[in-house]
Structures are given as C-alpha cells and as structure tokens.
Amino acid sequence: MSTPARQLHLGAFFFGVGHHLAAWRHPDVDAASATSIESLRAWARIAEAAKFDAIFFADNVGLSGSPAGLLTKNALPYPFDPLLLQSALAGVTERIGLVATVSTTYLPPYHLARKFATLDHLSGGRSGWNLVTSGSDFEAQAFGLPHQLDHAHRYEKAHEYVKVVKGLWDTWEDDAFVQDKETNQFFDPARLHRITHAGKHFQVRGGLQAPRAPQGYPVFVQAGSSDDGQDLAAATAELVFIAQQTVEDARAFYQSLKGRLANWGRTPDQLKILPGISPFVGRSHAEAQEKFEQLQSLIDPVLGVGLLSAFLGNVDLSKYPIDGPFPRDLPVTEGWQSRQDLFNKLAERENLSIRQLYERVAGARGHWTLVGTPETIADQLEHWFTTGAADGFNVLSPTLPHGLKDFAELVIPELQRRGLFRTEYTGHTLREHLGLPRPAHPLAAATRAAPSLATA
Known part of the structure; x- marks a missing residue:
C-alpha cells in the first residue's frame, strides 16, 4: 500500500480585524467587527469551508500600560476571552479545530483543565491549547504583582503546570462510566485516578468532574522560540507556531527543535511546525502590491x-x-x-x-510577509514545505475578512491543484487533521491488570 503524500497544515489566525498594524484604518474594514459575534462566526465559516486545520486566537491578560495617547491610535487586539469565544464558534462549525491561548502564569491548573475539557466535549474533539507564559509587566500588574516573573522561572513553572493538567485530564479512564442501573453503579471505581501533586510551584489534590475528553488532551500548541521555549516545546508541544523571515532561518529552527524531541522520547512526526505568514494576494502582482502599499501608508x-x-x-x-x-x-x-x-x-x-x-x-508582528499572485505565493510556500522549513503555515490575514477570503479563494485552490492541501476533511478531530495520535490513558493498562474492584 502506498503512503499518502505529505500535505500542508494551515491555521487561520484571527487577530482583531487583521494582523496589519493599520488594519482597522482600512476603508473597507469594519473596525467594530472583532467584537461582533456574527462577524466572528462568518469568519469561522470561511475558514472551515476552505478546510483549514484550525482557527487560532492569541491573547494577553491585561490592558497595555502604554500611554493613552498611544492606545487611542490602535485597535484593541484581544477584546474577548479566547476560550469562551471558541466555545461560541464550536456551535456554528463542525470540523475545524479551535485553538485558544491561555497563560500558565496566571490561571490555576484546575481551571484550565476543566475549561479545555469542556471545550473538547462541546466541539466533539476539536480543541487546542496554545500555552504561553506571558511576557509583560502590565499583565503581571493586573494580577497584583509588581512585575512579570523572570523568563526562566516562567518556563520552569510551565513544565510543572503541564504535568498537573495532564493528571487532571486523566482523572477518568475512557470507559470509566459504566452507568449500570441494575447494579446501581455509575462508574467503575478502579477507573478513577485522583491526582496528588506536590511540586515546587503547585500543590494539587483532586480530580475533574468531566469524563475524559474526546481527544484525551487538547492538542498542545506553543509559540516560543527561545531556548527555554524550545525545551518546553520539545517536551510538550504537538504544534508550534514560529516567526521566521527567511527559509534558511526557518529550516535551522525546524532542525533544531525536531532534533530535541529524542531527548523526550519523541519522534519528529509527533510535532508540527507552522511558520506564520501574512499574505497580500492579488490576481496580478501589481494588485497585490497595491493592497500592501495601501495598508503600509496608513501606519x-x-x-x-x-x-x-x-x-x-x-x-x-x-x-x-x-x-x-x-x-x-x-x-x-x-x-x-x-x-x-x-x-x-x-x-x-x-x-x-x-x-x-x-x-x-507592522504587517505581521515579525512574521513573514508575502506579496504576490496565488501562483507565486504557492511557489514560496511549497519551497519552504518541501525543503525542511515547515510542516505548514499559520495564516495571519492582513485584514479581516478580506485577507482571509483572498487566501481561501485564491491561494488554497492553487495549493489543492498541486496536491499540497486537502480538498475535504478526512477526520473529525483536530488530532486527526494533524495526523497526531490520541494519547492513551497512562494508567489504563495497569488498571486492567489489577483486580476489578481496586479502589481509587
């Protein structure tokens, strides 16, 4: 049997009304649409119709400490809680993944574990957690701290945080709830595993009320590229978003990060790396350049x-x-x-x-900006993909929904024509879209070998 050809993975990164610094000033952009649930639902439907792997929302947890004179010139990029927003979008989509950003620095592990378990159940197994550690003083001050934790401390804490939330997600084995009315047994006590964690940063004893999630765990996503970030990604991440400007830099990062996986008993196919791209697409190069220059002039x-x-x-x-x-x-x-x-x-x-x-x-906060026709953009994406620089791309539309529509209607058909991207979803969960296995419950095999009436 022949092995299916490798294909790109694509994320649709929603950020305010577009990633370009001047997006909200564009004459065709509705500056209020980022706070309109109807607009957000429409954007999600566009992404799902184009067969994107996932919708992605970034986040921070505080209002920037910049002077009011500076803030007034910029659209606020994170008006809503991304987890609540993805829960709302779960109801108007069926297949596309839903990735939300939550910081390990300011939310207790139990809250995060329960919220993502809920999203995974509500969406039928489409959740992803973008793990960040938060990197600004204004966020720390919103939580009563004088300044942010130092970089190494934040990442050390994040490693432990992941251990705790995995333990909480494994409170129940997959088949724990027997719901036997005749014997009056709702669940098998041998399949309940409360967590008892005593670590440097967290002391947690308890368990989740929710059954084990459809995906086992949400897909672990990360975006840090520092040494600490790469170590955390190698240990925990399954999808990594990166910001690289050249194919050489992207290829070096790709090799560096995938080369660290063996230290954690992992293989390269267990982690997908998606550089961010901000595409300005035109039916001619002149049209694409005009779109780019119009936004640049508004900075x-x-x-x-x-x-x-x-x-x-x-x-x-x-x-x-x-x-x-x-x-x-x-x-x-x-x-x-x-x-x-x-x-x-x-x-x-x-x-x-x-x-x-x-x-x-300004167009993409450090990510790669492409200006061209569907064919020339597809050429560049194909080159990065086939030469070991990327497993796919996270698409940062310069404006929403216009940039998203341009990519969906012009670039994706060209990628599909080349056999580089799916024409239909073949799975239902985000793990299936990404070709990632569903994690087995770590204690299930041991439980099967133990007496059936073992207590938790």
Missing part, C-alpha cells in the same frame, strides 16, 4: 515605534532618531526574548533604521 509612526518598543520589552526608543540605524546596544529584557532576537537580527542583516524595521514588521 502611524508613533504606533510603529510603540510596536517595536513593546516587543523589545518596553525599551525606550525615543532617544534614537527614527531614520537612524536601529540601535545595537539595547538590553535583553525578561519579555518576549525570541522576538527581540528576531528583530535585532533582521535589523542587523538588512541594516535597517527604526522606521524601516517597523515598516517591515
């Missing part, structure tokens, strides 16, 4: 500098001339270290000024 320089400052850990750039060289002496902060490294390398490699750097990254 407010104050916001552009503010974007760089935020990703660099709120470093003050005001003392540097905006058209002078990007400074090389900026401190490394406890914030998003992988993005700091990406911006520094990009500015150095291309000798960019502050203005040129924010113009380069």
Whole structure:
C-alpha cells in the first residue's frame, strides 16, 4: 500500500480585524467587527469551508500600560476571552479545530483543565491549547504583582503546570462510566485516578468532574522560540507556531527543535511546525502590491515605534532618531526574548533604521510577509514545505475578512491543484487533521491488570 503524500497544515489566525498594524484604518474594514459575534462566526465559516486545520486566537491578560495617547491610535487586539469565544464558534462549525491561548502564569491548573475539557466535549474533539507564559509587566500588574516573573522561572513553572493538567485530564479512564442501573453503579471505581501533586510551584489534590475528553488532551500548541521555549516545546508541544523571515532561518529552527524531541522520547512526526505568514494576494502582482502599499501608508509612526518598543520589552526608543540605524546596544529584557532576537537580527542583516524595521514588521508582528499572485505565493510556500522549513503555515490575514477570503479563494485552490492541501476533511478531530495520535490513558493498562474492584 502506498503512503499518502505529505500535505500542508494551515491555521487561520484571527487577530482583531487583521494582523496589519493599520488594519482597522482600512476603508473597507469594519473596525467594530472583532467584537461582533456574527462577524466572528462568518469568519469561522470561511475558514472551515476552505478546510483549514484550525482557527487560532492569541491573547494577553491585561490592558497595555502604554500611554493613552498611544492606545487611542490602535485597535484593541484581544477584546474577548479566547476560550469562551471558541466555545461560541464550536456551535456554528463542525470540523475545524479551535485553538485558544491561555497563560500558565496566571490561571490555576484546575481551571484550565476543566475549561479545555469542556471545550473538547462541546466541539466533539476539536480543541487546542496554545500555552504561553506571558511576557509583560502590565499583565503581571493586573494580577497584583509588581512585575512579570523572570523568563526562566516562567518556563520552569510551565513544565510543572503541564504535568498537573495532564493528571487532571486523566482523572477518568475512557470507559470509566459504566452507568449500570441494575447494579446501581455509575462508574467503575478502579477507573478513577485522583491526582496528588506536590511540586515546587503547585500543590494539587483532586480530580475533574468531566469524563475524559474526546481527544484525551487538547492538542498542545506553543509559540516560543527561545531556548527555554524550545525545551518546553520539545517536551510538550504537538504544534508550534514560529516567526521566521527567511527559509534558511526557518529550516535551522525546524532542525533544531525536531532534533530535541529524542531527548523526550519523541519522534519528529509527533510535532508540527507552522511558520506564520501574512499574505497580500492579488490576481496580478501589481494588485497585490497595491493592497500592501495601501495598508503600509496608513501606519502611524508613533504606533510603529510603540510596536517595536513593546516587543523589545518596553525599551525606550525615543532617544534614537527614527531614520537612524536601529540601535545595537539595547538590553535583553525578561519579555518576549525570541522576538527581540528576531528583530535585532533582521535589523542587523538588512541594516535597517527604526522606521524601516517597523515598516517591515507592522504587517505581521515579525512574521513573514508575502506579496504576490496565488501562483507565486504557492511557489514560496511549497519551497519552504518541501525543503525542511515547515510542516505548514499559520495564516495571519492582513485584514479581516478580506485577507482571509483572498487566501481561501485564491491561494488554497492553487495549493489543492498541486496536491499540497486537502480538498475535504478526512477526520473529525483536530488530532486527526494533524495526523497526531490520541494519547492513551497512562494508567489504563495497569488498571486492567489489577483486580476489578481496586479502589481509587
């Protein structure tokens, strides 16, 4: 029997009314649509009709501490709780995966475990958890802390957090609920496994009320590219979103991360790596370029500098001339270290000024921006996919829904024509879309060997 040809995985990343820094100012964009459930449902239906693997929502948990004069120029990107929002979208979709971002730093493990178990049941096995550790002081201050935890501490805590939530998701074996009315037995006590965890960061004893989820666990998603982030991803992640500007950098990251999996007893096919892309698609290159330049012309320089400052850990750039060289002496902060490294390398490699750097990254916050026809964009995606730089891509539409429609109606048919992307869903769960196994209950085999009346 022949092995099916490898195909791309695609995520649809919803972010406000589009990923471009000036998306809300575009004349065709309804700036209020990111807070309209009807609009969000419509966008989800577009993504599902195009057979995307999943919808993805990022998040942070606090209002930016930027001055009001800066905030007023920018659309708020995270108006809703992503888990509640994905639960709402579960009811108007049938097959597409639903990935929500939740921080391990500010939500107790029990809350997260119960919420994702609920989403997985509500959606029939389509949930994914994008694990973040949070990287800003304003988030910490929203939870009563003076500043964020240091980078290494956050990731150490995240490793333990994953152990706890897995234990909670394994409270019940898959067939624990016998519901035998004749014997008056609702569940088999031998198939109940309460967690007793005493660790450095968490002390947890108890169990979930919900049956084991359809997928066992939600798909584990991560986006950190620092050394700490890669170690956490190698240990826990099944889907990794990355920001890389060149195929060489993406290929090096791909090899580095997949090379760490063996240390955790894992194989390369157990983790999928999806670089982010922001595509400007036109039926001609001139049309695509016009779409790109129109949005670029709407960037407010104050916001552009503010974007760089935020990703660099709120470093003050005001003392540097905006058209002078990007400074090389900026401190490394406890914030998003992988993005700091990406911006520094990009500015150095291309000798960019502050203005040129924010113009380069404003479209997708550091992800790869493509401008072209369906054919030329498909050529580039195919090259990355077939040369060991990606297992697929996370699509960051510059505007919503327009950029999403362009990709769905123009690029995806070209990828399908080349046999690089599905024409129909073949599974029902997000794990099935991604070719990932459903995790077996770790104690089920031991239970089968034990006496049937063993107590929990």
